[in-house]
Amino acid sequence: MVSLNFDPRLCRNESEVISKLIVSYLLPQLGYSPDSWHQEVKVADIRLDFLTLVTPVIPFILDQIRPPNIVIEAKHPGQKLDRHNRKLRRYLSKLNARYGLLTNGKELKIYERDADGEVRLKFACQGKEIPAKINDIRAILGKISLSDIQQTVSSETERISNSPPCDLQNRTTAQTVNVSGEAERISNSLPCDLQNRTTMEEKSNMKVIAIYHNKGGVGKTTVSVNLAASLSRKGKKVLLIDMDAQANTTFATGLIKFQFEEDDNIIQSYVFHLLESGDFNFIPDIVRRSQGFNTPEIDVIPSHINLIEHQDKLNKIAVSRSRLLVKLKQVRDYYDIVIIDTPPSRDLYAEIPLIAADYLIIPSDLKPFANQGLNNVKNFVKQVNEYREAIARDPLVLMGVLPSKISTNSQFLKHTFPRQKSVISDRHNLPLMESIIYERTPLSNCLSRTKNEGEIEIPDPKSIFDFCDLKSDTSAEQSAEDFEFLAAEVLNKIQ
Template identity: 50%
Template sequence: MSFNPKLCRNESEVESKLIVQYLLPALGYDPSKWHQEVALGSIRLDFLAMLSPVFPSINDSSPKTCVVMEAKHPKQNLNFHVRRLKRYLTKLQVMYGVLTNGKDFRIYELVSDEIDLVFQCEGSEITDKIKKISDIIGRNKLAGLVVKSIPLTALTAPIDIKSPIFENSTLPIPESLQAGIMKTIAIYHNKGGVGKTTTTINLAAAISRKGFRVLIIDLDSQANTTYAAGLMKFDTEEEDNLKDSNVYNIIFYPKSNYIHDVALKGSFTYPEVDVIPAHINLIWQENSLIDQESSKFQLVKKLQLVKDDYDVVLIDTPPSLNLYARIALIACDYLIIPSDLKPFANEGLRNVRNFIEQIDDFRSFTNRSSIKILGVLPSKILTNANYIKATLPKQEKIIEDRYGFPVFETRIFQREDLSRAIDNFVIESDRQIPDPKSIFDFKPDSMSAAEFEELANEVLEKIGLRS
């Protein structure tokens, strides 16, 4: 049996045709020795191959003779996923990791707190080099290594392995990795044009690519995020399929129009992300909500009903201090403040600070804890080398010293690729159809994609989803 990378057109086919049908059998792992879609708290593995159904003792500090296998879409650049694989191997103390998109095949080995690339070949070379691959991660090779194991019945806090083959199997994991809860993040600044939509869309795509379930909620009547998510593909008012089902319905109707009733699948990224759309009518509909006191809490209540369905919720907000902004900040757990660090954006941070204090006072009466501020995100930053070296660090320090906000380490620079991705379109007959994409789907090898990958890593670590 051989492997043909041309048969892999998506991530699912990389999993089935390369890993399941070819690689695992060729390496000597029968179906009782590997598991698919393994969930270990915040860590989610595509595949875990072991010598037996028993996971080595978590108290043993030596690397465990297992193999983590991660499959990516053939168009994905594997360089963007090495950091995540490193986290998996170091946190679980697993000896080997495989990273592949069908076209590129890599094996990494855990060495202390780092991982080393010990083998790499093209997908077309896998069949010819399978013996060399087996000499590194084959079952017979790993069986020669001594490991300490404990019976599954001795585990004090086992975590289910979600596997189509062994649904009742369990693995132990450290307490720090165990189940998290849905995290809701508002993306807010009261000044427009600072990159809220760009941040929302591309951060959602980056987090989704890491295996987390993501929901976007657009609370801005400008509906820029709704457009960027690929949900506005109509030309006329008669074709408008959003006016009667959008975020207003969730806020206005207490006993109907729940999240799953209104959510649509955004076409801007793969894997797909659920999106609650906004609409231009939110402008005049705000008056009817102001008179309805319960409208401030409807989003909180309806999000609570789907807390087991999503890992991360991102709320895009209007650049104002209006009711929709209040609803977003009442509902969120965390706050990201994008800013281009220019004078008006900086001065607006005083308004943001005062607004947060007002919302926190209100939250205290409803037994909700204060908003956790993740930081000001430098966004739409100039790429001029002298500016980056001399001026940018001073501007970031002003944010901390003068306004009292932490600043993200990640910086999102102003690059043409980001605007081109959102402005992407296709031609059908004589029509120009909007076809916006995330930066990962538009130009995955770009600097902007790398920046948003770093942002996702930083955000997930701050909210406790990167153990």
Template identity: 50%
Template sequence: MKRSIFETLFEHAPGTMLDITYRMNDEINRFPSDYFYEGKLQPSQLASQRRFPLNHSSQRFPKVLDPETPAVFLEINHQGKKARSYPEAKAIADIITEAVECGISPQEIAVIAPYRAQVRLIRTELKKDTNHPELTEIQVNTVESMQGQQREMIIVSLTTSDPEHATQRAEFYFQLNRLNVAITRAKTKRIVVGSPHLFDANPQREDLQGGVESFRQFYQNSVIIKDEPIQKSSKPKPEKTMKTIAIYHNKGGVGKTTVAVNLAAAFAKRGNRVLLIDLDSQANTTYATGLVKFDDESNDNLKELNILQVLESKEFNSIPEVARKGSYCDPTVDIIPSHISLMKAENELKNSSFSPFVLAKKIQAVKDKYDIVIIDTPPALNLYAKIALIAADHLIIPSDLKPFANQGLTNVQELIQEVNNFREMTNLSPLNVIGVLPTKISTVATFIKYTFPKRKDKINDRYHLKVLESAIFERADLANCSELVIETEEDSIPDPKSVLDYAPNSKSSQEFNQLVDELLKLI
């Protein structure tokens, strides 16, 4: 894109400049007209006053999406990013979600980025919003691919915030043609997202310095909205510490997933910011939270970004990059999905010295983002169970109180001791065992009156473990809520709900609310 065919022809043949644009409104047109066309390019009368057609004002991004400010620069003060910037990708996905909720059609939105790595990252962020599957229709592409196209709203991700990288790539990055194309695709709204550190690039060649200066001039002549944190009140607020709770028993079929997904929903309904992590290769929590919307493995949108990628790298695939919004409850919770590929990867992860601790460190990195983290675990004595218990502060042991589940408690206690040895090595306090949670309990009156108390007493007498006062009984609502589907002509799409959303006044919902009340006293 160093020299277009049009430029070559225009230089060697007489031509007439078209001085009216029927695409851009007055504000979007202003800089390209002044900088590239000597002020001669003017919007048509119809285009000039055209404004961004929102159904209602934005609550999350009132300045960025203000229709009366058609061209803005959202400044995100990140540093050291080269061809990939997660802060920009996340901001762009959030802005698009808000714009769609304000009435903009996804077909009228496009995103431009300089590098394919950033294009892929933005597409991944858009796919995470399972409440708005239509976001996958939005075109996200490079400058070259967007030439000749237009949309109501164009978002440009500048991506780079490493001046040295930008200097090295200056001949590619700072071409005036690329800037001109990127900022002239929008009809009524142009949002450029970038870091001011990009403009510290300092190439030696004079022509490349001119390119940097052009970008700098664009930035300085923009309406700049700073992505600054909300100012803290002068009045100190009580500190709220993130709590991480593992749901674990090495015996399968005791209701771990049922507890994990509904407990997460119950905490969210109390106003908590909740993260739910699926560490079981069977991915039952991933299914139960509505993230599996495909019926054929060729459409699997989870295999490239799930808990496995979190565990494989110390530096990359942070929790915010991998987390997705679940559609199974309102308010929503963030979810780290699992995948069948986790099973095959265990032996390789065992050979990694950092794998037992990487989840704990990545959870700690988001301690200011979440109030509650809940980890669903595999029914096994394996590496993933250890990783979960090392990462957790507290442990709930769900159990149906039947003989095999009871016998498995010895294995659980031995694993806790092994994990506490690991925790001591890294200066972590011992895991707090909250107790055994009775689950899948029969509702037969005689069982509740005579057998249930005896089974609870055995846990304390034989295994010296506390039994929680709360209990989760076997009820139809609790079974049915995870089996909901949306029927279409072609397929049945899973649409599970938490029991608190499916039957908010049911006895099962009451039981999970009672569990939250009890846990808040204990943690």
């Protein structure tokens, strides 16, 4: 029976929010019949209260072509909605849904995911205001209102489906680019959507960001992988490059699953092979997709412990310093952002990323050794900028020092942390980023996860975002929010 009104006082628990508000009142008022909404749906590792489809699908299937139109989450009237909005945001991103509705009967909030992947609050009202504002809600979430959007998506899907297939490994033509006297043959063999995008965009907006500090243990890898994950979830096409022989980023993105040397599937194709020649081994040849790390997965150029053995060979070839820069130009119309995790050193493998990058982020725990190392970083950047000038490249832009692995102890944050921050600007004359990456247990746990396959335990690292989907707690949510804030700051600074 369809209710013509709604009284939030009738909702005493989550079950009654579902039955009396959502099922009996809201869904019928928005024009959804029982065949167009689904209750208690499990999609991968997500369990949803409700989702709706403008066009019913039989059998029920969710994919990129047929995402849900609305994800609905009901909560107990005694729970604050602010505790759950982050999880709803993740659901929208993971399911490619446009709208999310969150309610406890006392309040109702609608979130919208835009074309750039940003999720923002679209509408909010008190439970007692729902009947009076049902037309406003219907204008956003009503079945009729969303039909036009569905038709637009279907038309675009048909256009993409009719595009000719491409073969990533099929090389047809080549062009020559000269950097510092070296002719680099650039292959036009690109992924299918890369080729399509190249023809549609006249000017590249790809930005390259190096994550560097010459001191180890300041969180470079944690920042690199989770910043890449956050940007990817915002709809950006991200390439993550591991330039450190420790291969921590390669491990963190799920690419090292083997337990024995004979099963090593990285050694024949990793970042060294990208640097060894200008005539072969281009990015499409080396790139891999992360494995079980993030939703969506990201593209990774892996590293290997053997990288260190090849440094002398590359040092003898002057143009090896600019090969990454040249090969990134090949994919400049495909990727939006490239993030490079660097080694804690001042050698060739640290120099190459700083030559290729547009921007630099310096993670630092702001402790004495890390702060003292900032002078070394400044001098190293100065040397790199001299080389950049010699190849007609603008100086590296310092985005700022990023406070990383910062204690959450209240007394530390009140007394010590402000003094540590002041040292960055007062003594070292460096900008400090607004974002702060706090040291919390989930940030280490998410990258050290394992799982059993038969009798063997294998690594199963996750981004902090996918970790939250598996094990949601306040600390993990806060860490994910740290990286969402960082991603937003980065996007703002590179625009």
